[in-house]
């Protein structure tokens with residue numbers, strides 16, 4: 010059994026409100042697992058948390074090089090937090106490349122834990138460094154903890170049946186154990202996880218548990234640290250049951266839930282693409298929810314199969330990222346013309362073209378709203394945080410089925426892979442929007458393009474006797490849906506489709522202004538900038554500035570009431586991870602207001618301090 | 631009940647005027663398809679016709695069934711989604727040489743390899759009709775069109791070889807003007823479990839008139855084609871006096887008595903492929919009929935078997951379990 014000595018009890022224990030740790034190593038070092046296990050344990054201890062995994066596009070870039078560095082940042086806190094933190098307080102560097110890439114981010118006076126077992130001259134050379142960063146002054150101003158993890162793991166696993174190479178692969182759990190000790194965390198949850206993960210390979214479970222325990226014990230025995238730290242559970246989170254969730258998990262769950270609330274089953278037609286693939290993976294594991302998952306031959310077949318399934322009475326879903334969005338354009342246009350429900354999830358990444366597959370960006374906004382041939386309006390909404398992806402997915406399904414329209418749900422790499430606590434919804438408080446299929450010829454005859462009060466046409470499942478009809482991408486005559494080349498009819502139908510989508514506005518709320526209802530500055534955001542904006546506004550308000558914020562979940566159509574809100578502020582700032590796409594949209598929709606665009610397109614989320622600086626510089630003027 | 635009422639050909643005609651050019655081979659195909667489908671005992675509301683873009687793709691509008699006229703080349707993907715969403719439906723797909731083999735070649739390949747239970751009619755007229763006469767991926771080398779004024783240098787696809795290469799479980803060829811043969815071929819396709827591809831030589835009177843006359847014209851047809859039928863001797867000719875013998879990878883013309891018997895279900899698709907390649911040899915009769923017919927696992931059945939197995943094992947998923955799972959904690 011696992012033995013952890015409750016050592017270090019005699020060391021002074023220091024309370025912190027929140028801590029940011031970054032685990033950094035080679036792509037093959039298992040840093041993502043280490044980070045997510047630390048997160049998992051923090052969640053179970055009741056901390057509020059936010060994570061930021063950051064890894065290269067290559068599965069295994071050459072070992073030891075800077076491009077091969079993979080990092081996982083986790084912030085855990087006893088108070089509400091909105092972001093994974095600007096700067097780590099603790100950096101774990103498994104090799105010189107990891108140190109070189111990450112040290113510039115470490116907070117002044119921060120702790121850097123270095124695996125000296127990986128700092129031979131050739132390791133330093135592989136990292137492309139001219140001198141040893143441990144001795145060349147790079148680490149001045151930081152607290153340096155040196156530990157030969159390679160050797161420690163070797164000793165801890167002496168007599169293990171594993172090969173020396175496999176033994177070294179337990180290094181990440183040794184490191185995790187060490188961090189558990191430092192932050193006074195129990196090992197149990199990770200032990201359970203390891204046993205489950207390696208249930209078919211008990212020798213691997215045992216070795217990793219040994220390494221984990223050895224790391225934990227080492228914290229004390231080897232007198233590496235002067236202190237242990239504690240971060241208490243967060244008590245300001247709203248009451249409820251929580252679990253830790255990533256954005257792609259939340260989106261997947263939201264799609265299944267949304268379908269259920271509509272009385273439908275999900276059909277996902279998708280094609281693997283970073284960073285969206287895990288939505289297809291997750292939905293493929295929900296077969297017992299009746300989900301039919303189809304890994305298509307390409308992005309086009311993916312959306313087309315989903316439209317076929319929607320035509321047949323499923324909730325068709327397709328998930329992708331930027332390059333795939335481009336390929337799906339014609340399919341989306343057909344869905345607009347067929348007026349069938351469909352949810353398209355675009356997990357945005359750096360672009361154009363292949364761009365930065367594993368990095369985040371929010372530059373597909375205008376593509377989502379306008380990026381199709383002709384007048385092809387589609388409602389667009391965007392998730393703000395990992396757990397918000399759940400609500401947005403449910404909302405996307407609602408709009409799709411109530412308005413018989415494709416809907417685009419935007420997420421991004423930062424939300425997709427990032428995690429936070431998710432307050433689990435109470436089932437009976439969820440919205441319900443059951444679909445009513447047309448099952449027989451209505452009075453006055455069946456008209457495939459007749460419309461209800463939301464301008465939605467009837468949904469008929471093939472297989473329904475008496476309602477056989479043909480539809481397609483050619484322009485349809487109003488009501489009958491027959492092919493029509495009539496100019497007046499075309500003009501009518503173009504306007505009808507636009508009016509239908511604009512009508513979605515009637516069922517979406519005006520977003521609240523957080524802060525004062527009027528003031529000097531309103532910060533308007535959409536998507537994953539939510540957390541940084543919330544933090545920055547909190548900080549600047551605490552300093553007495555008259556700053557408020559507003560988050561847009563619905564990007565198209567835009568909610569009602571914005572014009573009046575904008576009028577109450579002297580200036581409006583729009584931070585975006587693109588070159589000002591929302592700003593451009595708002596300028597054209599609300600021309601009487603002035604919008605200040607603040608853009609950053611580095612494949613990285615905004616840091617809170619960048620936004621506070623910007624806010625302050627605007628207010629100084 | 632509608633389920634048991636026998637259909638007539640007329641029941642399957644929609645109220646839309648058929649708008650192909652007068653004399654187009656498509657009329658005959660529509661007529662034969664309506665004829666055989668009426669006799670299948672399947673109610674029309676259980677039938678779905680799916681198409682892409684092109685002259686042939688107008689087909690669904692003329693069928694009084696459910697129909698989806700989709701986008702260029704993608705019909706196999708729509709058909710796959712439809713069949714997966716409701717395996718009870720009888721799904722037919724109509725495509726052409728441009729739609730199915732050029733822009734949609736990828737999708738056609740994949741629906742065939744997956745063996746989705748969809749019947750595919752590929753109208754081959756060796757030309758782009760709807761866009762007014764450009765060469766297609768089945769046009770012969772040297773064909774002069776508006777986009778190949780000096781003659782095409784584009785090596786053509788052989789649709790049957792293509793389908794065989796994709797691992798198709800049913801591959802056949804027929805001719806628009808050969809009603810009896812076409813109906814028999816469509817019936818065989820309808821009876822097949824899995825995806826069935828039928829290449830139909832279809833005359834485009836406007837842009838490629840008579841392209842198949844050398845083999846398909848009624849006066850030469852018997853001498854210039856050989857009808858491959860499983861279990862039947864490979865005999866051809868007006869007098870049915872000649873036959874084919876397969877010797878290794880070669881096929882030779884021999885007296886009818888020594889003709890080999892055709893088998894469409896050999897473990898390897900090799901013999902069918904060899905037959906499909908006779909097209910290139912002007913001294914050989916052009917094979918039509920049934921190249922290949924084998925049983926194989928059907929994609930839509932496999933997908934639903936997994937869904938059902940998951941439900942049997944874990945129980946039908948409940949909303950609550952979707953949320954309240956894994957490691958949770960309470961905040962009060």
Ligand code: SF4
Nearest residue numbers: 651654685759834835
């Ligand atoms: S262009 Fe050719 S294929 Fe098209 S309808 Fe006319 S004859 Fe038929």
